[in-house]
Amino acid sequence: QLQLQESGPGLVKPSETLSLTCTVSGGSISGSSYYWGWIRQPPGKGLEWIGSIFYSGSTYYYPSLKSRVTISVDMSKNQFSLKLSSVTAADTAVYYCAGHLPFTMGNYWGQGALVIVSS
Amino acid sequence: QSALTQPRSVSGSPGQSVTISCTGTSSDIGGYNYVSWYQQYPGKAPKLMIYDVAKRPSGVPDRFSGSKSGNTASLIISGLQAEDEADYYCCSYAGTYTYWVFGGGSKLTVL
Numbered sequence: 001q002l003q004l005q006e007s008g009p010g011l012v013k014p015s016e017t018l019s020l021t022c023t024v025s026g027g028s029i030s031g032s033s034y035y036w037g038w039i040r041q042p043p044g045k046g047l048e049w050i051g052s053i054f055y056s057g058s059t060y061y062y063p064s065l066k067s068r069v070t071i072s073v074d075m076s077k078n079q080f081s082l083k084l085s086s087v088t089a090a091d092t093a094v095y096y097c098a099g100h101l102p103f104t105m106g107n108y109w110g111q112g113a114l115v116i117v118s119s
Numbered sequence: 120q121s122a123l124t125q126p127r128s129v130s131g132s133p134g135q136s137v138t139i140s141c142t143g144t145s146s147d148i149g150g151y152n153y154v155s156w157y158q159q160y161p162g163k164a165p166k167l168m169i170y171d172v173a174k175r176p177s178g179v180p181d182r183f184s185g186s187k188s189g190n191t192a193s194l195i196i197s198g199l200q201a202e203d204e205a206d207y208y209c210c211s212y213a214g215t216y217t218y219w220v221f222g223g224g225s226k227l228t229v230l
Contacts (some may be wrong), residue, residue, distance in 0.1 A: 022135050043203065046121050047157075047208050049219040094163055101180040103153040103212045104171065105219045 002026045004097050004110035012091075018084040018115055022097030027077050030055040034107070035100050036080045038071065039095040041105070041112075043051050049105060050095075053080055087117045123209055136197040139225045141209030142190060147220055149175040149190035153212035156185060156194045157158035158205045159224075165208060169194060176220065196227070204229040 021025035029036060037052035038115070051061040053071045061069050062067055070083040082090060099108040124142040131137040139156075141148065148154055154172045157165035167176050169185040172192065182203075184195045192211070194205055209222040 003206065045222040046223045047210070049210075052218070058225060062219075063217060101170075102169070103151070103211050104155050105212075105221075106165060107156070107167055107170075107176070109166070112164050 002108040003107055004099060005096075006097050006110045006113035008094060008113060008115070010114055011118065012087055013119050014088055014117055015086055015098045017118070018082070018087050018091060020082045020095055020097070020113060020115070022080050022082075022110055024078045024080070024099065025083050026077075029073060030075045033101065034103065035060075036071075036073065037098045037100055037105065039098055039106065040091075042090075043092040050082065050084075052100070058091065062084070065086045067073050075097045091115070091119075121223035122213070122217075122220035123211060125207075125209060125222040125225045128225070128226045128228065130230055131196075131199045132230045133199055133201065135199050135226060137199060137227065139194040139196075139207050139209075139227070141192045141194070141211075141222045143192075143211055143213075143220070144190055147211040147213040147217070148187065148192050149189075150152065150214065151212045152187065154187055154192040155210045156183075156192075157208045157210065159208065160205050164178075168207075199229055201229050203227060 001038040035052045039049040073080040094112040096105040156169040159165040173185040
């Protein structure tokens with residue numbers, strides 16, 4: 001059973017870069033057909049897919065965020081990471097990492113990490 | 120505004136059945152049989168309840184079922200129980216540009 005855990009700063013200043021890491025346990029990032037994704041949920045609002053990566057390095061980003069997002073994988077640490085640049089208050093959200101199959105978003109989820117964008 | 124449209128709230132009494140709809144377009148729901156549904160309790164991560172329109176992951180009660188007609192998918196919960204009170208989100212694969220889109224979520228209240 002895969003387990004995922006997000007980590008990173010809970011407070012980021014406007015215009016700076018949000019950075020989060022997801023540590024995967026219970027399985028190898030490179031040892032399965034799972035993709036590794038990030039989804040966010042602004043307070044009191046719905047879910048929004050941000051992007052995903054396959055262990056090979058292939059990345060897939062939501063079009064409206066693509067210019068600001070970078071997702072990478074570190075197989076040696078069994079981790080994958082999210083960087084979101086030029087953040088504003090609108091990027092304040094709970095950020096979830098997830099393991100998913102090619103056409104299903106979110107078979108396994110982390111517990112979520114609240115990131116607040118504020119000066 | 121979310122890409123997929125769900126009712127903001129639905130309700131039902133214990134033992135009854137409720138249906139939550141999720142409307143998209145021919146570019147997402149209508150174009151692929153890759154609709155999934157998630158249950159989310161307050162302050163918790165979403166949980167996969169239905170995938171590929173109508174398939175249930177291991178451990179999900181068979182009271183939960185899914186269907187699709189045209190551009191609209193539905194989550195049906197039969198034999199409603201108090202523990203089913205939660206937010207429910209639909210999600211659809213949307214092709215090799217947008218990839219995945221979510222609905223805005225529906226709050227289910229068990230009366």
